[in-house]
Amino acid sequence: MEPLTGMGVLALMGAAATIAGASEDLESDVGSQSNPNSQVQLAPQMMYPHRIHSKAVSGEPPSNALMCAIGGTTASVLITTGASAALALAIGAIVAAAIHGTYSATAYMGRSASQKRFKQPVYLDVMRSHIPVIMGYAFITTFCILVVSYLMATVLAHPFPLPLLAFIWGITVGAIGSSTGDVHYGAERQFQNVEYGSGLNAANSGNIVRKAESGLRNGIDNSWFCAKFGGPVTGLAFGMTVFLSGWITTVFDATKGDAIGWVSVIAGIIIVLILILWNRNMEVAARAAYGTYKEDEAEAEVAA
Amino acid sequence: MSAGGSGAAAEAIPQNNIIAFGVAGGLIGIYAAYFLVDMVGQYMSFIGALGAICGMIWGAAAVRRVASYGLGTGVPSIGMLALGMGVLAATFGLAVGGVAGPVIALITAAIIGLMVGVLANKVLKMGIPIMEVSMTEIATAGTITIIGLAISMTGTFDFPVILSQVITTGYIAVIFIAGGLAILHPFNANLGPDEAQDRTLICGLEKGAIAMIIAGIVATVNEGASGALTILIGLALWYIGFSGYYDRVKRDAYAVVGSGLLPSKEELE
Numbered sequence: 113m114e115p116l117t118g119m120g121v122l123a124l125m126g127a128a129a130t131i132a133g134a135s136e137d138l139e140s141d142v143g144s145q146s147n148p149n150s151q152v153q154l155a156p157q158m159m160y161p162h163r164i165h166s167k168a169v170s171g172e173p174p175s176n177a178l179m180c181a182i183g184g185t186t187a188s189v190l191i192t193t194g195a196s197a198a199l200a201l202a203i204g205a206i207v208a209a210a211i212h213g214t215y216s217a218t219a220y221m222g223r224s225a226s227q228k229r230f231k232q233p234v235y236l237d238v239m240r241s242h243i244p245v246i247m248g249y250a251f252i253t254t255f256c257i258l259v260v261s262y263l264m265a266t267v268l269a270h271p272f273p274l275p276l277l278a279f280i281w282g283i284t285v286g287a288i289g290s291s292t293g294d295v296h297y298g299a300e301r302q303f304q305n306v307e308y309g310s311g312l313n314a315a316n317s318g319n320i321v322r323k324a325e326s327g328l329r330n331g332i333d334n335s336w337f338c339a340k341f342g343g344p345v346t347g348l349a350f351g352m353t354v355f356l357s358g359w360i361t362t363v364f365d366a367t368k369g370d371a372i373g374w375v376s377v378i379a380g381i382i383i384v385l386i387l388i389l390w391n392r393n394m395e396v397a398a399r400a401a402y403g404t405y406k407e408d409e410a411e412a413e414v415a416a
Numbered sequence: 417m418s419a420g421g422s423g424a425a426a427e428a429i430p431q432n433n434i435i436a437f438g439v440a441g442g443l444i445g446i447y448a449a450y451f452l453v454d455m456v457g458q459y460m461s462f463i464g465a466l467g468a469i470c471g472m473i474w475g476a477a478a479v480r481r482v483a484s485y486g487l488g489t490g491v492p493s494i495g496m497l498a499l500g501m502g503v504l505a506a507t508f509g510l511a512v513g514g515v516a517g518p519v520i521a522l523i524t525a526a527i528i529g530l531m532v533g534v535l536a537n538k539v540l541k542m543g544i545p546i547m548e549v550s551m552t553e554i555a556t557a558g559t560i561t562i563i564g565l566a567i568s569m570t571g572t573f574d575f576p577v578i579l580s581q582v583i584t585t586g587y588i589a590v591i592f593i594a595g596g597l598a599i600l601h602p603f604n605a606n607l608g609p610d611e612a613q614d615r616t617l618i619c620g621l622e623k624g625a626i627a628m629i630i631a632g633i634v635a636t637v638n639e640g641a642s643g644a645l646t647i648l649i650g651l652a653l654w655y656i657g658f659s660g661y662y663d664r665v666k667r668d669a670y671a672v673v674g675s676g677l678l679p680s681k682e683e684l685e
Contacts, residue, residue, distance in 0.1 A: 169597070169601060174492050181593045218619050221669075231679050235676065236674050273585050277586075
């Protein structure tokens with residue numbers, strides 16, 4: 113393949129992956145999936161019943177792997193029967209989003225029903241308003257992941273079939289969404305009522321913010337908040353993962369010889385080293401600028 | 417105290433009955449599909465998925481039992497482990513066994529599961545009393561799920577056909593994850609102190625039906641199997657599962673309300 117074509121395809125994959133990452137994180141925030149879910153689950157037990165959707169499908173990697181594998185399978189079947197790729201990918205994503213909707217519904221109803229002794233009601237309007245939003249985001253995520261997988265399988269001639277590639281990218285986008293985006297929702301949004309940077313005191317466990325700017329807070333309010341930073345940053349992280357991991361083998365094409373193959377490995381190591389140093393410097397700069405949590409210092413003085 | 421705490425889960429249906437249901441239902445489904453596809457016609461391939469659903473319900477029951485010992489975030493991991501052991505055992509059993517393949521796969525799975533359970537308790541010292549038994553159950557249930565869904569996709573469990581139509585085409589990925597979620601999701605979705613066994617298990621039926629529908633979609637492009645009946649029966653089972661689940665949620669929940677404010681302080685006391 114022409115290097116220029118390869119770079120073009122890679123750019124398209126990176127763009128699709130960026131959108132997939134952002135929508136994946138926002139989808140998990142609407143339903144409070146993954147790490148922040150533990151506090152949503154805990155809240156009624158600490159006498160804080162709420163109107164926040166609890167989408168305890170599983171961790172984000174398996175649930176996204178399910179969506180993407182179902183989408184990839186349906187698309188692959190349709191392509192085998194002669195359907196156009198664009199149509200097949202879209203229908204695959206619709207099937208995946210619908211199934212994800214059923215998983216979201218059973219998770220919310222089940223978790224709430226299992227909190228009977230803590231008097232957590234099942235609000236049907238929470239389901240009616242949240243699940244279409246979750247399905248919408250799930251469609252975008254699945255479609256973009258299928259675009260990435262389809263381009264890899266056909267244009268870049270990856271040896272893996274479409275359903276398997278979609279499955280693997282589904283796990284990856286879930287893992288990155290879980291590790292990158294959740295921090296913004298869990299630590300910052302759920303505990304806006306404690307001072308920024310104070311960490312989560314055990315006494316505050318379950319005491320999540322339940323009242324919104326107007327009315328009672330729900331998952332859609334949370335996605336509005338997370339769309340400002342958590343979602344986009346997850347998109348960038350996933351887009352960079354897809355782009356950079358493809359870039360090294362597109363520029364230094366291992367099929368042209370072992371020597372070039374090794375150069376691509378070295379290029380990968382250099383990228384990882386640069387990212388480690390960059391992250392370290394960012395952390396040091398942030399600590400220097402904002403320092404330790406102030407109340408700790410005050411407490412230390414009192415103790416002394 | 418039932419699920420979600422740290423003790424044995426309350427059981428209305430004894431686990432031994434569910435084991436019998438899973439093993440017998442699974443094997444009958446797999447072999448009935450295998451022979452009836454040859455004798456009656458390819459549209460009988462849907463029976464394989466029914467066998468897989470027996471396996472998934474059993475798997476969900478086993479996850480529920482072992483995860484009741486305080487495995488909160490470990491629930492998804494255990495479901496993935498089930499299918500991981502299952503893939504290994506299923507491919508080995510079908511590759512060496514011929515017609516006896518599924519039985520050999522089940523025995524292999526039981527051995528792998530027992531080994532993992534012993535490792536978890538003796539080496540990792542997890543100290544869960546039913547770990548060995550549960551791991552054996554989970555691995556075997558995962559194997560039934562994989563073989564059952566594979567046969568409903570292809571109409572046979574002959575290894576060369578499974579290899580070319582399920583593994584090489586990548587559809588094994590969807591079997592793995594849809595089967596795995598059907599085993600892990602029911603308990604994960606119902607986790608909490610007021611979890612009930614029948615509600616969890618009917619959720620397993622509903623998720624198993626989804627895996628059946630997907631298997632039916634794949635079967636439409638394979639010559640040996642027929643997808644239409646599999647998809648239709650899957651949809652019917654999904655409806656039965658979902659409405660049954662919703663009925664049990666209405667029965668078990670503190671309140672199911674169309675809308676409303678949070679419970680008042682007086683109500684909470």
